[in-house]
Amino acid sequence: MNLDHDSCYAIISARDSRYDGRFFTAVKTTGIYCRPVCPARLPKKENVIFFPSAAVAQEAGFRPCLRCRPETAPDTPAWRGTSSSVGRALRLIEEGALDTGSVEQLAARLGLGDRQLRRLFLKHVGASPVSVALTRRLLLAKQLLHETKLSITQIAMASGFGSIRRFNESFQEVFKVAPSFLRREIGVDGPGVSSAELQVRLRYRPPYDWEAMATFLKARLYLGVETFDRGVYRRSLRVDGRICLIGVSRGKGDWLDVRLRLQDLTAVPKVIARVREGFDLAADPEIISGHLGQDEALRPLTLRRPGLRVPGAFDPFEIGIRAILGQQITVAAAIKLGAALVQHLGEPLPSVWASETGVARLFPTAEAILASPLDFLGMPQARVRCLKAYCQAYADSPDFFGGETATLVSRMQAIPGIGPWTASYVALRALRDPDAFPAGDVALARGLALPDGTRLSHDDLEARSQNWRPWRAYAAQHVWTELASG
Structure with a gap:
């Protein structure tokens, strides 16, 4: 602004x-x-x-x-949507890319030079990547000091600092008080928790269409990996080889209540980033609806659902598998295939975790899928070959989902059996590109048909969507949600 x-x-x-x-x-x-x-x-x-x-x-x-706590403000920074490279970099920073890596390594993942990345940050953000990363770590640490009973040492680990000494020095430099002093001031006491469990509040800018998000998730649950019971969405995740469980429900204010159980507290930043992305908490609904509402066909949709979000990816690799399984079949049929894949190849969770939550398995790894003949799926062999080719491409490239949307779309379409629709859909959800748009989607053509019933061609739909930039993904989500509710 x-x-x-x-x-x-x-x-x-x-x-x-x-x-x-x-x-x-x-x-x-x-x-x-x-x-x-x-x-x-x-x-x-x-x-x-x-x-x-x-x-x-x-x-x-x-x-x-210390009174208004900037770390609790909704995550709607001014640079969202202004540069896809900066947006991607910010998501990687939020996941901890600079906690252990360098700016040069981050730039390489984006297909940029480190000087170019620094220039983009100064232009669009006004601060360097390193400053953004340090601010993220410190504000997360401050939130954990306020909202959890983790010890100071545990908070240092959970917020991405390499050592307690570095954490104390950075905290003291910025806040002018020690973490232990702040902990005493806010009245939170205790030696920490014995296991890696915590609960945090993740804020969003209202309105938030929780019902639409819940309906989307419920219709696509992979049994064993996910449950949605009594208003709480639960699922398992594997983050950098470490297992975790998340439970997400709507809070009593403008936030989501998030419960985490982790094998390792150092995974906290990346898990929280995955939840933010999965539930699209950084969206600014007022700006998005105001822009899309200028289109005559989209205006009534934005008025009906002013807080609609675009569901993101808890695991980008998983989104690719879901998209391939869903090619040319119904959502219900695709979910059955996904559940079978989980049942046969998903690694079991610790029995205590499963008995308490109903989530029993992890989503299968690319290696597990490659090692299986997949005959239990009953799919055509062409689809099986496509699925395995995707898994092989992912296994061969440590940063398959790095880079720009166009790069990912090109990588996906290079895999035999994956067309423009699947590639664009994966980019929309896995990269959280707010401007990704699968112009070849049949449902979009039907939902945006002319008053006389004429459906727009791929080229016509692509041309019309130019007026919706940079929020075309939200336009698509509005149309899909409207069709599903009808």
Whole structure:
């Protein structure tokens, strides 16, 4: 958004919650930055500076407010949708790409030079990749200090710091207090938890169409890997070889309640990132609906579902398998195939985990699928060869889902049996590209037919979708959701 000083000051004067997370207010006299809804006394107009993100405010030398807690603001930074390379980099940073790797390695995963990546960040974010990563780690640590009973050492591990000493030094430098002091101040005490279990709140910008998200997930459950019971979605995940369980439900405010059980606390950043992506928590529904609502056909859909999200990927590899299994058959038939795949090839979870949650297995690995004849699926051999070719391509490329959307689409279409629709659909969900659009989708052509019933051709649909950029994925989701509800 345009950070006009007068407009931003009017917003913080009114404490307008609609702008929470869209910018941050830094007070020059105190050295603190706040959310627009901060309950503290309003600072003088001449004493404030406005920043588009917490990372930029911290890089400018300001520290987070302890009252309004910037780490709890909805994740809707100003650069979303402005650069696909930056968006992809931010997702990788959120998953911990710079916790153990370098900027050069991150740039290589994106198919960029490290100088080019730094220039893109300065242009679109206003802060360096390293500053963004450090801000993410510190704000996650602060959230865990407030919302969990993990020990200081456990929080250092869970927020991506390599050592307790490095964590304490970084925290002290930014917040001007030690983590232990803050823990005592907020009244959370205890030596930590004996097992890697925690519960956190992940905020979003309202409205959020939870019913549409729940309906989508329920219709596509792979039994054994996922359950949806009494309003709680549960599933297993394998993150960098480590097993975890997640449970997600709608909170009483503008957040999702997330329960995690992990083998290793160092997986926390990546698991939280996967949940954010899976439930599309970074979307700004007001901006998206306002843009798509300019189209006459989409306007009634955006009015009916102003908080619609695009379901993302908890596991990008799994999305590719789901898309291939679903080629040219119904959703119900594809789900049966997926459940059979899980039952035969999915690794069992520890029995205690399974008995408590109903989630019994992990999604099969590419290696397990390659080693099996897959005769239990009863699929045509051409489809079996396609599935195995995808698994082989994924196993051969450590960063199969790295790079731009066009790169992934090209990789997918190079696999025999995968066409433009499957490749675009995988990019839409696995890369969380808000502008991905499967123009060849038959359902989209039906849902966007002209008043006389004439269906748009692939080229016509592609041409019409240009007006929906950069939110074409949301346009597609609106049409699909409308058709499913009918």
